[in-house]
Amino acid sequence: MTKIKSLFISLVLTLGVSTAIAGSHGSTLDLVKERGKLMCGSNTGLAGFGAPNDAGVWEGIDVDVCRAVAAAVFGDASKVEYVPVTTKVRFTVLQSGEVDLLSRNTTWTLSRDVDLGLEFVGVNYYDGQGFMVPAALGVSSATELDGASVCIQVGTTTEMNLADYFKANGMSYESVPVETNAEADAAYIAGRCDVYTTDASGLYSSRAGYADPSAHVVLPEIISKEPLGPAVRHGDHEWGDIVRWSLNAMIIGEELGITSDNVEEMKSSKNPEVLRLLGVEPGYGAYLGLDNEWAVNILSQVGNYSESFEKHIGPNTPINIQRGLNALYKDGGILYAPPFR
Amino acid sequence: MSANFIRRILFDEKSRSILIQALVIGIFAVFIYLLVQQTAANLERRGISSGFDFLGMGAGYDISIRLIPFTSEDTHLRAYFVGLLNTLMIAICGCFLATILGFLVGVIRLSSNWLFRNIAYVYVEFTRNVPVLLQIVLYYSILLHLPKIKQAIVLFDTFYLTNRGLFSPLPIFKDGFVIVLGSFFVAIVVSFFVKRYLKKKQENFGKQYPIFLINSAIIIFTPLSFYYLMGMPIEFEQPVLKGFNFKGGMVIRPEFIGMLLGLSIYTAAFISETVRSGIVSVSKGQREASQALGLKSNFIMKLIIIPQALRVIIPPLTSQYLNLTKNSSLGIAIGYADLVHGFGGISLNQTGRAIEIMLMVMLTYLTISLIISLFMNLYNKSVQFKGNA
Numbered sequence: 001m002t003k004i005k006s007l008f009i010s011l012v013l014t015l016g017v018s019t020a021i022a023g024s025h026g027s028t029l030d031l032v033k034e035r036g037k038l039m040c041g042s043n044t045g046l047a048g049f050g051a052p053n054d055a056g057v058w059e060g061i062d063v064d065v066c067r068a069v070a071a072a073v074f075g076d077a078s079k080v081e082y083v084p085v086t087t088k089v090r091f092t093v094l095q096s097g098e099v100d101l102l103s104r105n106t107t108w109t110l111s112r113d114v115d116l117g118l119e120f121v122g123v124n125y126y127d128g129q130g131f132m133v134p135a136a137l138g139v140s141s142a143t144e145l146d147g148a149s150v151c152i153q154v155g156t157t158t159e160m161n162l163a164d165y166f167k168a169n170g171m172s173y174e175s176v177p178v179e180t181n182a183e184a185d186a187a188y189i190a191g192r193c194d195v196y197t198t199d200a201s202g203l204y205s206s207r208a209g210y211a212d213p214s215a216h217v218v219l220p221e222i223i224s225k226e227p228l229g230p231a232v233r234h235g236d237h238e239w240g241d242i243v244r245w246s247l248n249a250m251i252i253g254e255e256l257g258i259t260s261d262n263v264e265e266m267k268s269s270k271n272p273e274v275l276r277l278l279g280v281e282p283g284y285g286a287y288l289g290l291d292n293e294w295a296v297n298i299l300s301q302v303g304n305y306s307e308s309f310e311k312h313i314g315p316n317t318p319i320n321i322q323r324g325l326n327a328l329y330k331d332g333g334i335l336y337a338p339p340f341r
Numbered sequence: 342m343s344a345n346f347i348r349r350i351l352f353d354e355k356s357r358s359i360l361i362q363a364l365v366i367g368i369f370a371v372f373i374y375l376l377v378q379q380t381a382a383n384l385e386r387r388g389i390s391s392g393f394d395f396l397g398m399g400a401g402y403d404i405s406i407r408l409i410p411f412t413s414e415d416t417h418l419r420a421y422f423v424g425l426l427n428t429l430m431i432a433i434c435g436c437f438l439a440t441i442l443g444f445l446v447g448v449i450r451l452s453s454n455w456l457f458r459n460i461a462y463v464y465v466e467f468t469r470n471v472p473v474l475l476q477i478v479l480y481y482s483i484l485l486h487l488p489k490i491k492q493a494i495v496l497f498d499t500f501y502l503t504n505r506g507l508f509s510p511l512p513i514f515k516d517g518f519v520i521v522l523g524s525f526f527v528a529i530v531v532s533f534f535v536k537r538y539l540k541k542k543q544e545n546f547g548k549q550y551p552i553f554l555i556n557s558a559i560i561i562f563t564p565l566s567f568y569y570l571m572g573m574p575i576e577f578e579q580p581v582l583k584g585f586n587f588k589g590g591m592v593i594r595p596e597f598i599g600m601l602l603g604l605s606i607y608t609a610a611f612i613s614e615t616v617r618s619g620i621v622s623v624s625k626g627q628r629e630a631s632q633a634l635g636l637k638s639n640f641i642m643k644l645i646i647i648p649q650a651l652r653v654i655i656p657p658l659t660s661q662y663l664n665l666t667k668n669s670s671l672g673i674a675i676g677y678a679d680l681v682h683g684f685g686g687i688s689l690n691q692t693g694r695a696i697e698i699m700l701m702v703m704l705t706y707l708t709i710s711l712i713i714s715l716f717m718n719l720y721n722k723s724v725q726f727k728g729n730a
Binding site (some may be wrong): 039087088091111115116134145146147148149156159160162163164173174175176177178179186187190191192194235289 | 386388402403404412413467485486490491504505583584585586588595673674675678682686687689690691693695724
């Protein structure tokens with residue numbers, strides 16, 4: 001009899017557990033606040049975008065988006081736990097709720113936005129796919145690459161762009177698929193492939209780490225649009241808004257000339273948009289479910305977009321990338337945030 | 342009646358155990374049903390598409406290591422078959438090489454030569470105790486440090502060894518080759534009958550014939566003479582260094598070689614232990630008795646020891662084959678385009694159908710494993726004792 005009884009108990013328990021699993025979903029903001037830190041999916045290591053520095057602290061412009069969100073939510077940009085994810089698992093990790101936010105040079109495409117149940121909330125770097133070759137090969141254009149072996153990271157839009165580009169130009173190639181950026185570097189340096197292709201930003205970042213960066217050239221052709229940006233799960237729009245406007249606050253900060261150094265002085269500015277952004281004129285934080293100081297925290301602790309760019313990937317860093325497309329719309333780029341009102 | 346019926350079920354040991362087993366199966370079925378239901382509901386709530394319609398859509402990526410033609414316009418389903426064939430290729434080549442190497446090392450470990458015996462011992466202990474993934478990565482890294490494409494090592498003026506693989510001439514079969522191929526199969530059939538005839542003759546008259554030599558001659562020289570008779574209907578296309586790479590010919594990629602070395606060297610260590618234990622399991626008396634009969638030592642091995650050792654060797658050998666096949670999924674570590682890497686990796690990423698694709702890949706491995714088991718069990722039956730001896 002006891003046997004039968006215990007069987008029934010286990011049956012009831014099983015049913016209970018599965019309904020409990022089904023029922024557990026609340027707002028991401030509440031979840032993050034309750035946890036006391038932000039879980040942020042980041043690159044496994046891409047210098048300038050998301051990588052730990054010598055002291056083991058995560059740095060980069062993608063990392064700064066995570067820090068901005070943490071600053072907005074907690075008032076403390078350091079309350080982030082970084083979860084390094086490969087290109088392959090990044091979406092699954094986000095979908096399953098293991099991270100609250102994915103900020104790791106991920107291209108915004110229709111199928112990812114719609115079919116994978118994700119929500120891209122903005123663009124923090126306008127990129128495009130490029131090619132890098134050893135200077136010794138004497139290649140000056142991607143159209144001369146017929147028959148080359150090409151190293152490529154699997155599970156990326158890069159793969160499909162590459163197939164399309166070579167097909168469109170009537171060229172053949174051997175694809176050498178690798179799993180991570182580091183493996184691609186190793187295979188490329190060993191000469192397993194002639195060409196390394198990925199987003200141009202990734203090429204610059206990789207090149208900066210080579211023994212002799214000047215022995216490698218990035219070819220002029222950019223074969224795709226790669227708007228890289230942070231993504232959240234589809235369905236929780238309040239959370240999506242917080243991430244979107246955290247990023248926008250950094251861009252608007254640059255537009256209005258607010259930096260981490262002058263943010264306190266700017267509070268006495270005459271410009272009404274500055275006053276709205278910095279919470280002097282209250283109300284806008286409450287729309288997002290945050291306090292009035294949220295943007296001040298972002299700008300004082302993380303800085304505006306330009307500060308983040310110059311610090312991690314700008315011309316004065318080993319990565320050495322010009323602002324180009326990523327300059328403000330006023331300065332000839334396409335970086336543009338909706339107005340803060 | 343009903344109270345009586347329930348009493349009978351609960352207190353009769355046999356019907357009670359049936360009831361309990363039925364209940365357990367029932368609960369398990371309900372659990373699986375709820376799990377599937379729940380997953381489907383969760384996917385839908387999160388706005389993630391599901392289903393198998395993606396199989397018919399264009400894959401959009403290229404695979405370089407392939408046995409059948411594949412371009413980026415082909416479907417994900419075709420990518421699945423490309424991956425499946427690559428998995429089968431590495432599994433078959435790996436099992437073949439591991440068996441040969443394993444038998445060799447197993448026999449050497451029992452050799453009376455101190456040096457050989459101990460070299461084999463060190464080999465087995467080393468490879469058996471290091472994770473196979475590390476070994477695969479090690480061999481691949483070594484292969485990557487072969488000369489670059491422009492400094493290829495040339496072997497016999499026809500083969501080129503580089504860190505992009507071994508380039509060799511590609512045979513092109515012209516008309517008339519079918520006849521050569523046909524003569525080869527006819528030769529095999531003929532040799533089978535020759536063997537039966539000579540065996541019978543040996544049983545009747547006691548004279549031994551060099552059956553192996555005779556049959557080898559038949560199988561080699563028949564197609565060879567037809568080959569010349571038909572005016573040599575095979576041409577070879579030489580690989581030529583042009584631009585970035587060799588054009589023409591065929592190539593064995595370092596990813597494949599790395600996998601093959603890693604899997605077969607690792608598995609061979611286990612097989613050698615199996616072989617050794619099989620040989621040791623044959624009682625000493627058998628060897629002594631055959632020596633007393635005056636059999637030569639290679640006949641003792643071939644006729645007395647091996648047939649008895651096989652009975653012990655085959656079952657564990659089967660599980661080594663299964664291990665090797667499953668370990669081939671590690672190809673992902675070095676970019677070998679097997680089932681897990683191509684279809685289970687790239688297609689999964691492009692379509693986001695993780696559950697569907699993983700189910701397909703798992704079922705495929707299950708099927709391959711069951712087929713291997715089936716054949717090995719049939720073979721095992723054929724080497725076991727016949728009758729009630």
